[in-house]
Amino acid sequence: MLDDSKLIWMDGKLIPWKDATVHVLSHTLHYGNAVFEGTRAYKTEKGLAIFRLRDHTKRLLESAKITLITPKYSLEELEQAQIDVLKVNNYNKNVYIRPLIFLGYGKMGVSPKGAPRQVMVATWEWGSYLGDDGIENGIKVKISSFSRYSVKSTMGKAKAAANYLNSQMANEEAVDAGYDEALLLDEEGFVAEGSGECFFIVKNGVLISPPNDYSLNSITQDTTIQIANKLNIPLLRRKITRDEVYTADEAFFTGTAAEITPINNVDGRVIGNGKRGHMTEKLQKSYFDVVYGRDSSFEHFLTYVK
Ligand SMILES: Cc1ncc(COP(=O)(O)O)c(C=O)c1O
Incomplete structure (x- = not known):
């Protein structure tokens, strides 16, 4: 399932899995403001295909708007990030895609103002969720x-x-x-x-x-x-x-x-x-x-x- 030989997209760059880390004083870790998506890509006869990418990415940005953590990336950039991370990692099975927008390190206190917005997209092979x-x-x-x-x-x-x-x-x-x-x-x-x-x-x-x-x-x-x-x-x-x-x-x-x-x-x-x-x-x-x-x-x- 989780495979640490893969790359993760983080704040605009594809980086090794093990380097995709955050500080323990990251704002989200304490106050819980993050939004995410869960999207699947299926191994079709014509190759790996992401199911309803546009709808999931739109919902991600709407979630971020609702919780006031809109990132600096556009809908198209976030879609491309998900495509890129699948392209660079070779998968043989169906894949789960997890984009996450969160607040990083830089300030403490409930107010999220001033905490940096960070984005990551991680992927892994995942079978049936409920078996x-x-x-x-x-x-x-x-x-x-x-x-x-x-x-x-x-x-x-x-x-x-x-x-x-x-x-x-x-x-x-x-x-x-x-x-x-x-x-x-x-x-x-x-x-x-x-x-x-x-x-x-x-x-x-x-x-x-x-x-x-x-x-x-x-x-x-x-x-x-x-x-x-x-x-x-x-x-x-x-x-x-x-x-x-x-x-x-x-x-x-x-x-x-x-x-x-x-x-x-x-x-x-x-x-x-x-x-x-x-x-x-x-x-x-x-x-x-x-x-x-x-x-x-x-x-x-x-x-x-x-
Ligand atoms: C609380 C909750 N309700 C419903 C759903 C189903 O949503 P979707 O079909 O868009 O994955 C999910 C999964 O994302 C969920 O976490």
């Missing part, structure tokens, strides 16, 4: 005792490092209790999102996913919706309650890392027949066709790294 078995047979999910943080506080449209404390606590609680992942509810008790995924259920042939009020503007959720539209699958965007989750015919998570991962059990309740559901399987297959460049109608989502 190959999870992709095929589904995972066990626990509804978290932690609410998803409020839109009135840290602003969920930013993929901000600080927001992931909420995700970490929920994930740790679920894993320690013997589950694979957490599902967080919003403050009113409606489904928000997973610790790193958006959520769908299938009920009576209809695909349902909550609005993005209490979740990231997920790119995989959007891809799934576009696929569902193409396949003429009826789709609703509406709030989902906890009891609707338990009685769903199918349920699954979507995320760049998680891809489309079926859910077979929530809080000890078996979902559907306890296996990957038919609609989930159909969407999953189509999703992999899209990311691997086998569906020409979604070819515009791929940036080939020559």
Whole structure:
């Protein structure tokens, strides 16, 4: 996975992995203001291709704008940095791309004013986030005792490092209790999102996913919706309650890392027949066709790294 023979792009330069370090008094390390992306590049028949590079890079800059740490690099420069780091490192498998904008060394105190903005892009080979078995047979999910943080506080449209404390606590609680992942509810008790995924259920042939009020503007959720539209699958965007989750015919998570991962059990309740559901399987297959460049109608989502 992490391979220290590779290069990392840092503040405009490709440098050896081991040299991509920061000072212990870096501002972000203490006060948590950083934004990042998680993007995948797939080994397609035509070579390595980054999936939805423009959308991920736009979201990175929007996150930085929300948290007031806009870097000195443009959208195009940040896209090129991600392409360059993949070109220079030879990969044989699918790759995960992690751009991060953070505040470096130079001042202490809560105010970020005066702390230098730094940017890095690191890449590594990464397989299924929730396991190959999870992709095929589904995972066990626990509804978290932690609410998803409020839109009135840290602003969920930013993929901000600080927001992931909420995700970490929920994930740790679920894993320690013997589950694979957490599902967080919003403050009113409606489904928000997973610790790193958006959520769908299938009920009576209809695909349902909550609005993005209490979740990231997920790119995989959007891809799934576009696929569902193409396949003429009826789709609703509406709030989902906890009891609707338990009685769903199918349920699954979507995320760049998680891809489309079926859910077979929530809080000890078996979902559907306890296996990957038919609609989930159909969407999953189509999703992999899209990311691997086998569906020409979604070819515009791929940036080939020559
Ligand atoms: C909290 C959270 N929600 C949802 C998602 C899914 O977003 P995307 O599909 O854009 O990767 C992620 C992953 O990035 C996430 O971390």
